[in-house]
Amino acid sequence: MAAKRPTPASSGKTKAKSNVSPDELKKFYREMLLIRRFEEKAGQLYGMGLIGGFCHLYIGQEAVVVGLEAAASEGDKRITSYRDHGHMLACGMDAKGVMAELTGRIGGYSKGKGGSMHMFSKEKHFYGGHGIVGAQVPLGAGLAFSDKYRGNDRVTFTYFGDGAANQGQVYETYNMAELWSLPVVFVIENNQYAMGTSVQRSTKSPSLWERGAAYGIAGEEVDGMDVLAVKDAGQRAVAYCRAGKGPYILEVKTYRYRGHSMSDPAKYRTREEVQEMREKRDAIEHVRQLLLTGGHASEDDLKAIDKEIKDIVNEAAEFSKESPEPPLDELWTDIYADA
Amino acid sequence: MATEILMPALSPTMEEGTLAKWLVKEGDTVQAGDILAEIETDKATMEFEAVDEGVIGKILVPEGTEGVKVNTTIAIIGEAGEDMSATPAAASPAPAAPVAEAAPAAPVAAAPVAPVADQGPDWPEGTPMKTQTVREALRDAMAEEMRVNDNVFLMGEEVGEYQGAYKISQGLLDEFGAKRVIDTPITEHGFAGIAVGAAFGGLNPIVEFMTFNFAMQAIDQIINSAAKTLYMSGGQMGCPIVFRGPNGAAARVGAQHSQDYAAWYAHIPGLKVVQPYTAADAKGLLKQAIRDPNPVIFLENEILYGKTFEVPDLPDFTIPFGKAKIARAGDDVTLVSFGIGMTYAMEAAERLAAEGISAEVIDLRTLRPLDYGTVLASVQKTNRCVTIEEGFPVASIGNHISAYLMQNAFDYLDAPVINCTGKDVPMPYAANLEKLALVTTDEVVAAVKSVTYR
Ligand SMILES: Cc1ncc(C[n+]2csc(CCOP(=O)(O)OP(=O)(O)O)c2C)c(N)n1
Numbered sequence: 001m002a003a004k005r006p007t008p009a010s011s012g013k014t015k016a017k018s019n020v021s022p023d024e025l026k027k028f029y030r031e032m033l034l035i036r037r038f039e040e041k042a043g044q045l046y047g048m049g050l051i052g053g054f055c056h057l058y059i060g061q062e063a064v065v066v067g068l069e070a071a072a073s074e075g076d077k078r079i080t081s082y083r084d085h086g087h088m089l090a091c092g093m094d095a096k097g098v099m100a101e102l103t104g105r106i107g108g109y110s111k112g113k114g115g116s117m118h119m120f121s122k123e124k125h126f127y128g129g130h131g132i133v134g135a136q137v138p139l140g141a142g143l144a145f146s147d148k149y150r151g152n153d154r155v156t157f158t159y160f161g162d163g164a165a166n167q168g169q170v171y172e173t174y175n176m177a178e179l180w181s182l183p184v185v186f187v188i189e190n191n192q193y194a195m196g197t198s199v200q201r202s203t204k205s206p207s208l209w210e211r212g213a214a215y216g217i218a219g220e221e222v223d224g225m226d227v228l229a230v231k232d233a234g235q236r237a238v239a240y241c242r243a244g245k246g247p248y249i250l251e252v253k254t255y256r257y258r259g260h261s262m263s264d265p266a267k268y269r270t271r272e273e274v275q276e277m278r279e280k281r282d283a284i285e286h287v288r289q290l291l292l293t294g295g296h297a298s299e300d301d302l303k304a305i306d307k308e309i310k311d312i313v314n315e316a317a318e319f320s321k322e323s324p325e326p327p328l329d330e331l332w333t334d335i336y337a338d339a
Numbered sequence: 340m341a342t343e344i345l346m347p348a349l350s351p352t353m354e355e356g357t358l359a360k361w362l363v364k365e366g367d368t369v370q371a372g373d374i375l376a377e378i379e380t381d382k383a384t385m386e387f388e389a390v391d392e393g394v395i396g397k398i399l400v401p402e403g404t405e406g407v408k409v410n411t412t413i414a415i416i417g418e419a420g421e422d423m424s425a426t427p428a429a430a431s432p433a434p435a436a437p438v439a440e441a442a443p444a445a446p447v448a449a450a451p452v453a454p455v456a457d458q459g460p461d462w463p464e465g466t467p468m469k470t471q472t473v474r475e476a477l478r479d480a481m482a483e484e485m486r487v488n489d490n491v492f493l494m495g496e497e498v499g500e501y502q503g504a505y506k507i508s509q510g511l512l513d514e515f516g517a518k519r520v521i522d523t524p525i526t527e528h529g530f531a532g533i534a535v536g537a538a539f540g541g542l543n544p545i546v547e548f549m550t551f552n553f554a555m556q557a558i559d560q561i562i563n564s565a566a567k568t569l570y571m572s573g574g575q576m577g578c579p580i581v582f583r584g585p586n587g588a589a590a591r592v593g594a595q596h597s598q599d600y601a602a603w604y605a606h607i608p609g610l611k612v613v614q615p616y617t618a619a620d621a622k623g624l625l626k627q628a629i630r631d632p633n634p635v636i637f638l639e640n641e642i643l644y645g646k647t648f649e650v651p652d653l654p655d656f657t658i659p660f661g662k663a664k665i666a667r668a669g670d671d672v673t674l675v676s677f678g679i680g681m682t683y684a685m686e687a688a689e690r691l692a693a694e695g696i697s698a699e700v701i702d703l704r705t706l707r708p709l710d711y712g713t714v715l716a717s718v719q720k721t722n723r724c725v726t727i728e729e730g731f732p733v734a735s736i737g738n739h740i741s742a743y744l745m746q747n748a749f750d751y752l753d754a755p756v757i758n759c760t761g762k763d764v765p766m767p768y769a770a771n772l773e774k775l776a777l778v779t780t781d782e783v784v785a786a787v788k789s790v791t792y793r
């Protein structure tokens with residue numbers, strides 16, 4: 001095992017610490033709910049033909065980005081795959097701009113030229129949105145390289161899936177990230193499936209994060225259905241990177257409720273399996289119960305939040321329908337930056 | 340409030356489907372996420388989930404119905420106790436997007452341009468010159484740019500302590516240190532991706548590929564990440580990076596180490612592609628490439644590294660992209676080439692002159708952007724054209740120039756354009772076969788005689 005594996009990683013698992021304020025709990029509830037409602041709406045707009053192509057929903061995985069964003073500081077960077085809507089909302093990008101990109105309109109973050117899989121925000125340090133499985137991993141290490149080169153203490157969150165974890169470039173990147181002590185948190189969002197292939201059918205490795213040990217990279221496994229545990233592990237990872245110790249791997253165990261993309265026949269897992277996760281492990285329900293049982297919020301308080309989120313999402317959907325398609329001369333812009 | 344449930348589009352190509360089975364009935368209360376129905380598309384049977392909670396009021400399309408168009412109302416959902424008996428008159432189509440304005444003229448890569456050769460001098464008249472190898476010129480270009488911009492760094496295999504596999508980075512580690520002259524492990528895909536990420540992060544990486552043959556390991560990061568991100572981000576995220584290294588056949592290194600990638604990279608919108616011949620061009624164009632805010636593919640050639648040329652003795656000069664050079668003026672035929680192809684073109688022009696044929700030789704220097712104006716002006720004068728390159732013949736740079744001339748100078752051509760290229764075979768090792776596989780000066784001379792009917 002990695003010599004510098006930090007405590008408390010003896011079992012590779014972390015327990016949630018309940019050192020979180022009621023306000024922060026409410027914030028988690030609100031942010032996770034925003035992602036879920038946004039994605040449900042996106043699925044609906046897809047069904048209406050307003051969103052085309054590939055559209056990968058994040059429903060079920062909300063605690064991962066919300067927990068990790070809670071561990072990030074201003075100026076930290078993030079990059080992910082095509083399953084990116086949740087990451088954008090969690091880092092503060094505007095729901096209207098994201099939804100309008102899904103519908104391919106000028107008001108979208110990429111003026112309608114990127115689509116669901118390709119969105120960016122310099123302002124929020126969100127570097128995409130990448131459609132090639134695994135390609136964002138060296139890119140993320142490169143972003144971390146740029147911060148290290150400049151001598152600041154920024155950290156880059158580089159998200160990828162359990163399927164992407166079998167790409168060679170991930171391990172090329174692990175090697176250099178550790179060699180050069182790059183401040184990058186590799187976040188493996190292990191939702192247990194790569195399209196229709198379960199982790200058990202794609203690898204004999206018992207755990208994905210432990211592969212980092214071969215390169216000397218520290219890491220741990222995290223319960224990705226528990227936003228508090230995610231935040232806790234995220235803080236540990238960030239502290240490690242900021243201290244200049246190099247990269248850190250978080251394998252976050254999560255689950256996607258919906259199909260891989262909108263056109264997934266879902267024949268590779270049972271309905272009972274999905275139902276079980278939804279009913280017993282749902283991350284939003286978990287926080288909801290913490291709020292209610294802890295006396296931090298009443299049903300009415302939560303209803304008010306639900307309403308607030310619904311309004312944001314409806315407004316985003318309206319905007320995404322009303323925003324015009326890009327003017328036709330946009331076909332020829334943004335191919336080259338002016339020299 | 341009652342809402343209509345519409346027949347969903349469940350794949351990127353679905354227009355209609357079969358409502359195979361209802362899993363709810365009228366009066367059922369459903370939660371968001373509950374499965375409402377099974378729908379058969381052209382590809383699969385899919386489950387269709389409720390997006391909101393409510394009570395199923397009316398089912399309008401019975402199960403088993405085939406050919407249900409996307410966006411047809413298939414059921415009504417509302418709140419408990421609500422009257423939902425009123426059936427909507429017709430399917431409500433999804434709102435169409437507001438219409439965009441009329442299409443502007445398309446600036447296609449090979450759109451007609453004015454037949455103008457911009458032959459302003461690359462440096463002021465009377466500039467003192469010095470003799471340099473291409474190798475030294477490339478090194479000086481990097482060193483000069485690294486001195487003025489701290490964000491420029493060099494990364495690649497053996498660029499530091501080894502001083503460069505082909506000694507292009509000689510002395511750079513000493514001058515700039517290991518922070519800016521970075522030896523990488525042998526991991527092209529990985530370090531190309533890291534460099535692209537660093538460019539997204541605002542740095543100006545120079546990535547040296549030991550040779551461009553190995554850049555195929557990194558091609559995804561070059562094309563999909565470096566070249567396309569500016570567009571995909573609506574102009575937000577540029578990638579100021581240079582990928583450089585020797586390209587094309589060296590000598591006797593066999594098929595896997597001897598390929599010219601000019602046409603591959605020139606194919607890609609979002610990349611700029613440079614292939615210099617002389618040391619002065621190598622220096623001026625590399626400095627320009629390092630300053631350019633876009634990804635630049637800079638194709639060098641091992642055989643040219645040791646060749647000497649006159650280079651302006653100036654503290655700073657650059658050569659703009661998209662400006663071809665008339666390397667030799669002539670009237671009877673236009674020879675278009677670039678990089679090491681220029682060796683054959685210039686030799687052929689010399690031999691042809693002895694036979695009384697005056698050839699104009701154009702060195703394209705950059706393949707993207709390509710200086711169509713200079714080629715066009717020359718062909719309008721000579722009415723004949725031969726292209727020369729070492730790359731494979733199919734979908735070559737010469738093919739593209741031929742097509743361009745056919746479309747834009749058809750009435751000026753007195754003969755079909757001939758493309759002299761490498762042969763359509765993997766590079767053989769045997770000395771005699773290797774020679775045969777490359778383009779030869781004899782072939783260029785023969786092509787010129789053919790187009791001039793001599
Ligand atoms: C290089 C590459 N190969 C294949 C695909 C097609 N593809 C898209 S997503 C996907 C599954 C990836 O699964 P995972 O990494 O677990 O991420 P998840 O979708 O679960 O978030 C595949 C095979 C691709 N986009 N890129």
Ligand SMILES: [Mg+2]
Nearest residue numbers: 161162193194
């Ligand atoms: Mg997965």
